[in-house]
Amino acid sequence: MPVLVMKFGGTSVATLDRIRRAAKRVGVEVSRGYDVIVIVSAMAGETNKLVGFVQDTSPLFDAREYDAVVSSGENVTAGLMALTLQEMDIPARSWQGWQVPLRTTSAHSQARIEEIPTDNITAKFGEGMKVAVVAGFQGVSPEGRITTLGRGGSDTTAVAFAAAFGAERCDIYTDVDGVYTTDPRICEKARKLDRIAFEEMLELASLGAKVLQTRSVELAMRYKVKLRVLSSLSEQTDGSGTIVCDEEDIMESNVVAGVAHSRDEAKMTLVSVEDRPGIASSIFTPLAEAGVNVDMIVQNISEDGRTDMTFSCPTDQVKRAEKALNDARTAGHMTFTDIKADTGVAKVSVVGIGMRSHAGVAAKMFRVLAQEGINIKVITTSEIKISVLIDRKYMELAVQALHDAFELEKAG
């Protein structure tokens, strides 16, 4: 029998009713002839509650105990899902991470999957079991202790099972019905994509289109697992959602796949930094050590041996960044005259694998923004993405204008 992996996130299993609704979708796939592996998250809110318990108990907690506590939410859902399927006369049983066993590294709270033996579950499929319900997000270390894969690890669990079992597809059920050309709340012409390439999805995910966890997309890309993102709340059971796949599997596509945005960006400028070899390292090492997520970096041309260094980071990390840089100056690691923080900016990006073969995308983007009177503060580019920082008040306007200009409302 072909194997299908179906993953249901926290909002899709938030209540017993939602679990029943999810189980019905599983039943549809079973009746289509699949052996199904269902990966479940904890009921919405449960993991946050448990994390709160741990943090209130021990601010600098032992990650091994954190994992033992926090993983229990998924165990509850897995058992309840198995029971719900049994009520529908579908042979099913639950598996906790250590029962599979899903073997991971010992890096508690951010463990990496090392191995998923398939023999136990395959044997049960052979005995007539139709659905294996697996608690997502968790595994077991070489020392026999429970590990977790980090937030969003259930997506990663699902993709890893799909790879291990050679599944025909890995369906990720969530609270949105697919990947859009842009945020529908900002641009009413936003269109759901039928297909998107892994690379594009990675850029969109890291830009804040929080549909799929980045790590799970990377894993799917590496093992060529065909992913589908779809809503557990809609009634459709066929052809819905968005397929995330290899670019060869996309027949013809727009040059630009989507327009992404990120609202909580700050632009920081170090004024009059000495321009010498190693200066970038002197600046960004202390920032990394302080846990500041630096995104875009621009260095101005040098004058009289000094230069300005500009970078962007999340708004709520500005204070931390300032402290790290001032400390580094005090310690004598570098000199600068001032730090300017502009917390009124936003990032807008166009993403598309078509850019590789089509010139002129950047020029068109800059022209469209200029026509709307929007000033560009910082630019960065990659092979399949162009990002700009602009005043936050123009963000919606920029997204709409770019969506129009690249005709994203039309299928490619």
Added chain:
Amino acid sequence: MPVLVMKFGGTSVATLDRIRRAAKRVGVEVSRGYDVIVIVSAMAGETNKLVGFVQDTSPLFDAREYDAVVSSGENVTAGLMALTLQEMDIPARSWQGWQVPLRTTSAHSQARIEEIPTDNITAKFGEGMKVAVVAGFQGVSPEGRITTLGRGGSDTTAVAFAAAFGAERCDIYTDVDGVYTTDPRICEKARKLDRIAFEEMLELASLGAKVLQTRSVELAMRYKVKLRVLSSLSEQTDGSGTIVCDEEDIMESNVVAGVAHSRDEAKMTLVSVEDRPGIASSIFTPLAEAGVNVDMIVQNISEDGRTDMTFSCPTDQVKRAEKALNDARTAGHMTFTDIKADTGVAKVSVVGIGMRSHAGVAAKMFRVLAQEGINIKVITTSEIKISVLIDRKYMELAVQALHDAFELEKAG
């Protein structure tokens, strides 16, 4: 190092504050030089919530999935307790049932403990760990699935660990501060016992003095584990509570240890049953099959080949008992003319190992009740217990009068 087992029930770990308070008591015992094994229940209310989820999902649930879901509450408390101890600089770690592994039978939801290997935990004690926190109530079956020991199974877990590790004592922390000569809410002269024999505790537990689960007392008796019941809420840490032990360890004691009562009793009488060999079996087999917990049984003298049969059962099982008996009559398994149910009765018992060597306890009990004008409806006796059914309205009076008459307010 000597080993001590400490068990904390649901109300003793109901909040993070309560867990901290419990951890402080563990710290006191560690500072006294013990290696401590802590057994924890789920936070009060959690298990009921999970059981509710299972029952709402699947009324005739698969007990294997029930166990997987319901055991998760203890895992949370075990991790939180370990973290709390670590915060107090006490080396501790948590163990789930399968990690010990606490091996049980496959009788899910009512599994029996088969084996507790001590090597893993003993090795950790050898490495400097001071406290092993173990999730109570759960184990693992020969098939590698999670089992639970039934309600109150955490007491049983604690006693089993004490037996396996040859612990000096097994302290059961609960929300009462010990075992009393009778219910203090009914009789203000009730006195806390310093010591009570296993056999007496068993009679008191099964009579509804819900301090310790019967099964855990039986296990303690078999393995000669010295039990102590004490409150996790009081501030005392020494000499408090009640020791439950072998009768040889009780120097001198009252003839009667306590007066127990049970309010929710019903007296049922089958009128004019044919008096033939096998009739008792014809009556009580269908009752047992219907899940009716029959307690006292009295058969009247026979007249003209017919007799009356009287028994007691919990009030809320009367309807079920009537249905079972009427069905048996309809099926032709026996004949009777009427079923009379008296739901206005209560059971009062005096319990004490001293009765074995002291005659006259029954006579004294009957005389005291007669002096108060209380009519006795049914009597049963065992080696160390005499029970009577009386009108419920006299229950408090009977308890107080018996407590006075046997001078239970005075230490033996």
